[in-house]
Every structure is written in structure tokens, then in C-alpha cells.
Amino acid sequence: MKLDPQLLRLDGIYQQKGADRYMQRIKVPAGALSAEQALKVAALAERHAGGRLHLTTRGSIELHDIAGADLPAVQRGLAAVGLTGRGACGGAVRGVSCSTVFGPRYRESQALARKLHRHFAGNPWFEGLPKKFKIGVDGDYGGARHLIQDFGLVFAAEDGDRRCWDVWCAGGLGREPRAAFLLANRVPEQRLLPLIEAVLRVYRQHAPKGRRLKHVVAEIGEKAFRDLLRDQTKDTPPPPPTAETGLGQTLNEVPAGAGGPLYVRIFAGELSARALRALATAAGEFADGALAITADQDLAFLPASQAARRPLAAALAVAGFDGEEAGQRLACRICPGSHECKMGLAPTREIGRWLAALPENLRDSFWAVSGCPNACSQPQLAEFGIVSARLVKEADGSLAPRFNLLRRSGEGLGEVVSADLDLAGLQAAILALADESNAEPMTV
Numbered sequence: 411m412k413l414d415p416q417l418l419r420l421d422g423i424y425q426q427k428g429a430d431r432y433m434q435r436i437k438v439p440a441g442a443l444s445a446e447q448a449l450k451v452a453a454l455a456e457r458h459a460g461g462r463l464h465l466t467t468r469g470s471i472e473l474h475d476i477a478g479a480d481l482p483a484v485q486r487g488l489a490a491v492g493l494t495g496r497g498a499c500g501g502a503v504r505g506v507s508c509s510t511v512f513g514p515r516y517r518e519s520q521a522l523a524r525k526l527h528r529h530f531a532g533n534p535w536f537e538g539l540p541k542k543f544k545i546g547v548d549g550d551y552g553g554a555r556h557l558i559q560d561f562g563l564v565f566a567a568e569d570g571d572r573r574c575w576d577v578w579c580a581g582g583l584g585r586e587p588r589a590a591f592l593l594a595n596r597v598p599e600q601r602l603l604p605l606i607e608a609v610l611r612v613y614r615q616h617a618p619k620g621r622r623l624k625h626v627v628a629e630i631g632e633k634a635f636r637d638l639l640r641d642q643t644k645d646t647p648p649p650p651p652t653a654e655t656g657l658g659q660t661l662n663e664v665p666a667g668a669g670g671p672l673y674v675r676i677f678a679g680e681l682s683a684r685a686l687r688a689l690a691t692a693a694g695e696f697a698d699g700a701l702a703i704t705a706d707q708d709l710a711f712l713p714a715s716q717a718a719r720r721p722l723a724a725a726l727a728v729a730g731f732d733g734e735e736a737g738q739r740l741a742c743r744i745c746p747g748s749h750e751c752k753m754g755l756a757p758t759r760e761i762g763r764w765l766a767a768l769p770e771n772l773r774d775s776f777w778a779v780s781g782c783p784n785a786c787s788q789p790q791l792a793e794f795g796i797v798s799a800r801l802v803k804e805a806d807g808s809l810a811p812r813f814n815l816l817r818r819s820g821e822g823l824g825e826v827v828s829a830d831l832d833l834a835g836l837q838a839a840i841l842a843l844a845d846e847s848n849a850e851p852m853t854v
Contacts (some may be wrong), residue, residue: 420502420537421480422495426474427752434473434484435460435498437531440547441469441506441703448701449688450491454484455683464750465679467743467788468544469694469703470498470509474750476633480840496532499537500538503530503610507555512671512712515565518573522563522599523547529603536610540617543610544582553705554791555824557581557589560613560623561606566596573599578719580627580635583785588624589634593800608642621677645669669719671702671710674731678744678759679707680758688729695720706743741766741773743788747798754781756798756811764837770843789816790823794840799830815839 415425422435436451443451451471452527455463458480459473466472476484477756488494498505508523510516530536536543546559556562563580574596581590599606613623616630616638627635674689689709693701698714710727713719742765745751747758758781765777778792790797795816801809815837818824828839 419500422498431474436471437498437505439527442804445690445694445699447491452683452686454487461683465703465707470505477738502537503543509555511555511702511704511710519547519549520578528810540619541622580624582622582624585783587790604758610643612638671712674709692725742777743778758782772844795824
């Protein structure tokens with residue numbers, strides 16, 4: 411049976427380079443994964459995806475190199491543990507991300523992200539959009555990820571018994587990066603669902619196919635957008651009272667006295683199924699059966715108690731990872747690039763390995779490497795970002811990537827400081843940041 415790549419996208423499936431190779435993206439609500447779910451993903455990766463998987467910056471998981479005939483089995487396996495790829499690609503509300511992991515306002519952020527996921531994921535009313543629509547929830551402004559969402563939420567305050575959120579709108583990266591604008595301050599949580607639905611209606615009615623919400627706002631302006639949004643919300647009935655009782659608001663709580671989370675760094679988000687199985691087993695024994703994918707492609711574990719902290723760290727070490735205290739960060743976010751992605755222009759992991767050998771003052775900075783202008787690794791939010799911008803034909807007829815080097819110094823998005831560099835030029839520009847001039851050629 412011949413598969414139509416466009417029809418597969420709403421189920422989170424992308425065609426890869428080569429014949430009969432597919433990627434399955436898995437939505438993980440708020441990036442929070444149960445040990446049982448992680449074990450199932452590991453089993454599916456071993457059986458159908460060459461024994462490996464990829465963690466994304468939005469807290470999702472990707473399985474690569476799946477044969478077309480195996481896709482139904484993968485979908486059934488995900489459904490068996492409450493996971494889905496529906497809406498993870500194509501014109502739909504994507505997985506709701508939550509970059510706040512086991513930190514301040516984690517409970518509130520994860521609870522809201524999971525609530526939004528339940529409402530939008532797989533809902534046919536929010537599919538068939540002109541292009542993707544991304545929602546993100548943050549406990550504070552530290553990561554600046556509200557700037558790159560179609561609809562970004564940042565915890566603002568407790569107002570009596572109500573939680574309030576700052577709402578940012580129409581951000582996005584890609585070839586035309588645009589920072590979101592502040593739509594409203596301190597919006598009560600119970601009013602968020604009708605507001606998001608109204609934004610989606612404006613988007614569906616006014617965006618041409620293939621264009622993001624940021625393009626609509628860029629074309630008509632913020633004032634006209636607000637006017638359109640006001641027309642969509644003026645007849646909306648008051649939302650019902652929010653029921654805060656019951657269980658299941660979050661996957662797990664931060665227990666008092668247990669200390670901060672333990673992190674494991676995952677280079678380029680690439681993880682073997684065997685390693686995931688070991689990590690999931692450790693989570694089941696010592697972390698209350700839960701683990702979380704961070705926005706920097708790490709995994710985080712919260713000890714179930716103070717007594718569980720040492721054995722959890724030991725189990726992570728046995729699995730080949732060292733538990734790291736809160737505050738440590740991954741040196742570099744890296745997308746699959748030309749290794750796996752059909753859009754990839756450059757071998758991002760090789761560039762990442764070269765970055766790991768930089769002088770200490772640069773190696774300790776935060777980097778992000780993107781294999782194409784889509785910027786899935788969020789290079790505009792790193793201290794230094796590398797974007798593979800285009801391919802050029804060399805004298806010998808081969809194709810070689812050209813790179814842009816970005817730097818972020820303020821509160822907005824990072825800006826290009828050097829453009830259209832070949833590989834040697836990129837190396838030289840990076841080493842010049844540390845006044846180094848003895849760069850060795852990178853072997854790619």
C-alpha cells in the first residue's frame with residue numbers, strides 16, 4: 411500500500427530521506443512521562459526504530475527509521491499506554507510544552523499544560539489549520555520560550571483562589587523569526603480556553619494555507635488582530651467555575667525535603683532504547699514512577715523522598731549517567747539535522763562534538779545547533795546559535811552547507827552576527843569569540 415506523506419502528518423508521522431523510512435513523533439503532555447510509558451517507548455524503539463530515539467525541545471519523543479508497514483503497530487503500542495502522535499505534525503495544535511520542570515510553579519504549569527492537552531489533542535475542531543499552532547506554558551520568564559509560541563503562557567500571580575497568567579501571542583522561529591507580543595496581563599486561568607479558541611478561529615479565518623499566526627499579525631498589525639479577536643470573544647458566555655478538587659492534576663508533586671531534581675544530560679537528544687529502559691526502571695523504583703523531558707533535551711528525575719535520592723543517583727550512574735543537581739544545564743541543544751531529517755542540511759551532531767572541545771569560556775556557554783532554517787533546536791534562544799541556512803554547489807559539484815552564527819544578549823531573540831559562512835568560516839568566527847586563532851579543521 412502506498413502511503414501519502416501529507417495524510418500521515420496529522421498522526422505525527424513524517425517521511426524521511428530514502429525509501430520507506432518514516433519518523434513517528436509522540437506527544438508527551440507537559441513533557442511528563444510515566445515509567446510504564448517510557449518502557450513501552452523503549453520497546454517500540456527496539457522493535458521498529460533501530461533501538462534508538464530522539465528527545466525534542468518541546469518535550470516530545472521521535473522514533474526514526476520506521477518502515478511503513480510497522481507504523482500501525484507503533485500507533486497501537488502508543489495507544490496502549492495513553493500516548494499518541496495525533497496532531498504532533500501537520501496543521502494542528504501541537505503538543506502543549508511545559509519548560510518548567512520540577513522548579514517553582516511546576517505544579518501549576520504542568521497542571522495547566524495537561525489540561526490544555528486534554529482539550530486540544532486529537533480534537534477535530536482544532537485540526538486542518540493553515541499550519542501548526544504551538545502552545546507553551548512557563549512558570550516564569552527565565553527561559554524566554556513564551557517569545558516563540560503561537561500562544562505562550564507565563565505564570566503571573568495568585569488572585570485569591572484563582573491562578574492568573576500573562577498571555578503572549580504570534581511568536582515563532584523558522585526562516586522569519588518573530589517574537590511574540592504581550593496580548594494580556596494576568597488573565598484568570600478559567601478564561602484561557604475560550605481565549606485560545608478565539609485566537610484559533612481568527613487564525614483559521616485569516617491565514618493562508620501554509621502560514622503561521624505570526625504572518626497574520628505581521629500583515630495586519632497588532633491593533634487589527636486585537637479587533638478581530640474582540641469580535642470573536644464578545645459573545646462568549648462566562649466560563650464555568652473551575653473545579654480544583656480531585657486527583658490527576660499533575661503527574662507527580664515535589665515532595666517536601668526531597669531536595670531538587672536529578673538531571674541526566676542527553677547529547678543531541680539521542681538516546682538508546684536500552685538506556686531509556688534502564689532510566690525508566692530507576693524512575694519506577696526511586697522517582698515515584700515518573701520522569702520528565704526538559705526543554706533542553708535532558709531527562710529529569712525527582713526523588714520520591716530524601717532517602718531515595720542516593721539510590722536514584724546510583725541507579726542513574728549504573729545506567730551510564732551521572733545525576734546532576736538542579737542548576738546544571740545541557741551545553742547544547744541539537745536537532746537531528748542531515749543525520750535523520752529530510753529538511754536537514756548539515757550534520758549537526760558532528761558540529762556539536764566539535765563545540766564540546768571549545769575553550770572552556772565558550773564550552774560553558776549555552777549553544778544550539780539547527781540543521782535547517784526551521785530552527786527546531788531554538789537557536790534564537792541560546793547564548794550562541796548556529797543555523798544551517800542553505801546549501802551551495804562547490805567547484806567539485808558537491809553540495810555544502812552555509813551557516814549563520816547568532817548571539818543573544820538581551821531579552822528578545824538572538825540576532826545574526828555572522829552570515830553565510832562555510833564550515834571553516836564558522837569555526838573561525840566561533841573561535842574568534844574567545845580570541846583564539848589556532849582552530850583545527852573539523853572532520854565531518
